Amino acid sequence: MSEAGLRSDAKRNRARILAAARTVFAAHGIDAPMNEIARQAGVGIATVFRRFPTREDLVAAVFADRMTVYAAAIDVALQDPDPWHGFCDYVRTVCSMQAVDRGFTEVLTHSFPTARGLEAERDEAFRLFTELIRRAKKAGGLRTDFVPEDLPMLLMANAGVVAATAASAPETSDRLVAYLLQAFAVTAQGRLPTPPTPQRMYAAMIRAQHTR
Amino acid sequence: MSEAGLRSDAKRNRARILAAARTVFAAHGIDAPMNEIARQAGVGIATVFRRFPTREDLVAAVFADRMTVYAAAIDVALQDPDPWHGFCDYVRTVCSMQAVDRGFTEVLTHSFPTARGLEAERDEAFRLFTELIRRAKKAGGLRTDFVPEDLPMLLMANAGVVAATAASAPETSDRLVAYLLQAFAVTAQGRLPTPPTPQRMYAAMIRAQHTR
Numbered sequence: 001m002s003e004a005g006l007r008s009d010a011k012r013n014r015a016r017i018l019a020a021a022r023t024v025f026a027a028h029g030i031d032a033p034m035n036e037i038a039r040q041a042g043v044g045i046a047t048v049f050r051r052f053p054t055r056e057d058l059v060a061a062v063f064a065d066r067m068t069v070y071a072a073a074i075d076v077a078l079q080d081p082d083p084w085h086g087f088c089d090y091v092r093t094v095c096s097m098q099a100v101d102r103g104f105t106e107v108l109t110h111s112f113p114t115a116r117g118l119e120a121e122r123d124e125a126f127r128l129f130t131e132l133i134r135r136a137k138k139a140g141g142l143r144t145d146f147v148p149e150d151l152p153m154l155l156m157a158n159a160g161v162v163a164a165t166a167a168s169a170p171e172t173s174d175r176l177v178a179y180l181l182q183a184f185a186v187t188a189q190g191r192l193p194t195p196p197t198p199q200r201m202y203a204a205m206i207r208a209q210h211t212r
Numbered sequence: 213m214s215e216a217g218l219r220s221d222a223k224r225n226r227a228r229i230l231a232a233a234r235t236v237f238a239a240h241g242i243d244a245p246m247n248e249i250a251r252q253a254g255v256g257i258a259t260v261f262r263r264f265p266t267r268e269d270l271v272a273a274v275f276a277d278r279m280t281v282y283a284a285a286i287d288v289a290l291q292d293p294d295p296w297h298g299f300c301d302y303v304r305t306v307c308s309m310q311a312v313d314r315g316f317t318e319v320l321t322h323s324f325p326t327a328r329g330l331e332a333e334r335d336e337a338f339r340l341f342t343e344l345i346r347r348a349k350k351a352g353g354l355r356t357d358f359v360p361e362d363l364p365m366l367l368m369a370n371a372g373v374v375a376a377t378a379a380s381a382p383e384t385s386d387r388l389v390a391y392l393l394q395a396f397a398v399t400a401q402g403r404l405p406t407p408p409t410p411q412r413m414y415a416a417m418i419r420a421q422h423t424r
Contacts (some may be wrong), residue, residue: 052267150391153373153384160372161365168415169408172365179362182402190394194382203380 016041021062025103028184063107070097070108074128084141087132088181091151095158099166099173105159122134143186149201154180223353225372226263228253233274242271282309286340296353299344300393303363307370311378311385317371331368334383338363354397365391 019043024032038045041145052058080086098105116128129151136142157180158173165172182188196204214394232253236244246267250257264270285305292298310317341363348354369392377384394400408416 001259016354103366149384153388156373156376156384157369157388158372158374160370161368163372164368165408165413165416169412171405172361172368172408172413172416174405175362175407176365176369178402178404179392179395182400182404183391185401187401188394189397189399190390192394193383193386195387196377196384200381201377201384204377204384 010051013041013043013047017048017051018056018062022056022103025059025062026101028102030103032057034058050125059103059107066097066101067105067107067143069093071125074125074132078128078135082141083132083135083139084185087142088137089122090132092157092177092182095173095177097161098155098158099170102163102166105155105162106169108155135136140186141152142184143188145192146184147195150184150193150200152201152205153195222263225253225255225259229255229260229263230274231272232255233270234315235336237274238313240314242267242315242318246270251259271315271319275316278309278313279319282306283337286344287338289344290340290347295344295351296349296352296397299348299354302341302344303366303393304389306367307389310367310370311374311382313373314378317367317374320367332372352398354396355400357404358396359407361407361410362396364417365407 006133019039024037024040028036034048035045037058038048041048048058052061063153073090077086077090094108098108126148130148132140133146133148137144137146154177158176161173161176162170221415229249233249236249236252240248246260247257249270252261253260260270264273289298289302292301306320310320338360342360345354345360349356349358366389367403370388373385373388374382
């Protein structure tokens, strides 16, 4: 086979592996067996590892597009003339992305210390999210005791609802998110328990990744 | 060995299996391998199945005490002279029971069609819960568009938070519950999406049990 033929084979295999991984991750999460991905792609397991030496490499490649959409969502929110409206739209967008794809849910709520590209994009989204929080509080929409760690809290809660209801009552996620947005509004009343520190929440995200 | 000796052996084995199952279910959930329970109890797997022919029998025996506490919590709530206060205390109690025991979380949020005794107690708790809802609404504390299906929604959300944060940031669960109670208050503002029907929520609970 010519060198060009080999390259085109490699490309085709890569595309097939990515398509299979997207389906398998969406249904079973990012810890799904690599064997199953190889089987659905119609390639050997050795081919999978030649294209994607680690699971993190495969995860980063599969979710690159979604991370771009996720990153764009915060830009849209920051351009909203009503920062509280932008905040609510942003939270709803992220939660609905979560609702349709179990794999992406895991990418959002867990940490990937080895997938640098993916992490950098997520970190930037988190930095912009804190800016959105600042504006939404200043505009008098978001309660002042809201902390950035309340977003991963909401994503973890939504993940629990999505895991249980995705097949039979997927509308439950919208209702949870609506309740929580009303609780985040400055009009909500009552004191809140002290939130976890950023360090503790980060540790929870790391640990969730390693013990699943 | 005498007949009395045999009976006392059987009793001791039963107690050891229950103690081991309690520990293993708390850490790994109610789908934990029966082999591991037998190993920790120091008995053979055949002995486990002789005492508890199905996994549901073992689950029902392990959680009988907790289901009693759970059932008592609703009686306490119904006796509170302030029904909204009773409602909030009840929700906090159930969620904190959930926070310390992964196995019990699963018992609460999933269905056990084959463990009749356990189910009857849970069903009775649910019936009393709807009575608590009626009173808390009438007293002007609970918003009128709250539905009973919002309780399993909250339990599923709390399960997601507990699963991710139990080891590193267990305080997160209290914060989620406080937010949701404020959202359930009649003072919360805003419309809510239509909730799942009882049938759909029930299907979600059944399905979650069968697909884990």
